[in-house]
Amino acid sequence: MSYSRKRIGKMVVMALALAVWLGGTAQASIVLSHTGDNNPSDEGWIRANSGYPNAVGMAVDDGGTPAWWIKDGTTSTGTWFYKGESALTPQNLADIGSYGFSMRATLKVDDFTPTYDETQGLTPGIQIAFEDLRLWHLFSLGSNDDGNTTWKFSGGSTAGSGTGGLAGPTLTGVISGSGYNDYELLYDAPSDSIDVLINGSEVVTDYVSHTKTGFAGILKDRIYWGSMDTPGVGAGYWTSVQFEAIPEPSSVVLLLLGLIGLTGFGWRRRE
Numbered sequence: 001m002s003y004s005r006k007r008i009g010k011m012v013v014m015a016l017a018l019a020v021w022l023g024g025t026a027q028a029s030i031v032l033s034h035t036g037d038n039n040p041s042d043e044g045w046i047r048a049n050s051g052y053p054n055a056v057g058m059a060v061d062d063g064g065t066p067a068w069w070i071k072d073g074t075t076s077t078g079t080w081f082y083k084g085e086s087a088l089t090p091q092n093l094a095d096i097g098s099y100g101f102s103m104r105a106t107l108k109v110d111d112f113t114p115t116y117d118e119t120q121g122l123t124p125g126i127q128i129a130f131e132d133l134r135l136w137h138l139f140s141l142g143s144n145d146d147g148n149t150t151w152k153f154s155g156g157s158t159a160g161s162g163t164g165g166l167a168g169p170t171l172t173g174v175i176s177g178s179g180y181n182d183y184e185l186l187y188d189a190p191s192d193s194i195d196v197l198i199n200g201s202e203v204v205t206d207y208v209s210h211t212k213t214g215f216a217g218i219l220k221d222r223i224y225w226g227s228m229d230t231p232g233v234g235a236g237y238w239t240s241v242q243f244e245a246i247p248e249p250s251s252v253v254l255l256l257l258g259l260i261g262l263t264g265f266g267w268r269r270r271e
Contacts, residue, residue, distance in 0.1 A: 031092055032084040032223075034241035036066035045082035048228075056080065057226075062108070062237050065180065069110075070124060071235035072227035081226025084243055088221065092245040096130065096189065099246040103128055103185040105225060106240035109141045109149050109178065124236030128185060129222035134210045136222075137194060139185060142234065149175040151183075153196050156209030168209025173198075180239065189246075 034040045037059035041047050047057070057080050060069045070080050088096075103126055125140035137155040144150050151174075156167025175181055175198060184197040196204035223243050227234055 029092070029095065029245045029247040031243045031245055032087050032241075033243070034068065034082075034238065036239055037061065037068055040068060040082045040241075044087055045084055046086060047080075048083055048224075049080040060237065062239075065237070065239055067107070067237035067239040069235060069237055070226045071110075072123070079226075079228035081224050081228045082241075084223035084225075085221040088223075088245070093130075093132075093221075095245040095247050096187070097133060098189055099248065100187040100189045101128075101246060102187075102242075102244045103223070104183065104240070104242045104244075105238065106180055106182050107141075108180045108237040108239075109143050110235045110237060123234045124227040124238075125225070126183070126185060127222055127224040128187075129220070131220050133189075133192075135187070136211065137185065137207075137209075139183065139196065141236065143178060144174065147178050149178055149181060151175065151198070151203075153204055153207070155194070155207060157211050166209070167211060168207060171196075171204055171207075173203055175199075180237070 032044050034043050034045065039059065040057075049057070056069070056071045058069050060067050062069075072079055105126060107124065109124065123140045123142060125138065127136075127138050129136040135155075136157060137153070140152045142150045142152070150172065152170065152172045154166050154168060154170040182197075182199050186195045186197065187193075188195070191206065193206040193208045194204070195202055195206065225238070225241055227236065
């Protein structure tokens with residue numbers, strides 16, 4: 001990469017930072033969030049559970065880290081998770097369809113026996129689906145015999161009910177240690193693909209999958225997090241969760257990027 005191109009890259013970063021500072025607060029797009037040991041039901045999330053007391057949710061102080069503990073303690077019917085799709089507005093859905101979304105979570109896996117049921121997908125973990133986008137993704141967490149955190153990501157289904165074979169590949173990985181980690185599912189609507197980031201590093205890039213038969217009237221829209229993998233047993237300490245619909249770029253961003261493009265064109269001609 002030439003020196004001038006490096007300068008252009010730095011200018012892009014500076015321009016985006018300036019745009020956020022100038023107009024980011026006016027474009028806030030956080031749909032729902034969970035923080036620390038707050039009860040998610042008091043933060044706007046809708047609790048869905050069965051099999052109580054096998055599935056438990058409670059506030060905990062995990063060695064000084066406030067968190068909300070969610071456990072699926074049975075291999076039969078016990079589930080406990082939170083839903084956020086009811087908070088979506090028509091504008092949120094329009095933004096997601098045009099630009100994308102971000103689902104972030106910070107948690108630690110605890111007391112887990114993995115089985116990874118594809119039809120459920122939270123062990124603990126995240127399930128995201130948008131009917132109109134024909135989009136369905138599962139991000140599940142567990143632990144191995146060495147005490148390290150494991151992850152699994154998959155997407156799509158060949159059956160409209162979500163119980164058929166996967167339309168996309170199943171990807172797995174291991175994170176050293178058993179502490180808290182930051183996870184993000186980032187959907188980019190223009191490229192119709194999802195990236196998965198763990199602790200800020202991409203572990204899945206440009207993942208694309210769709211159903212063959214569609215989701216109409218079946219899966220609808222889903223924003224789920226917690227533990228609901230029926231055959232599995234697992235728990236997580238959730239200290240942060242945030243779902244954000246990516247809004248239309250502000251006029252400030254478009255102006256600055258346009259200026260950068262013109263500047264870069266001028267430098268390219270000089271070269």
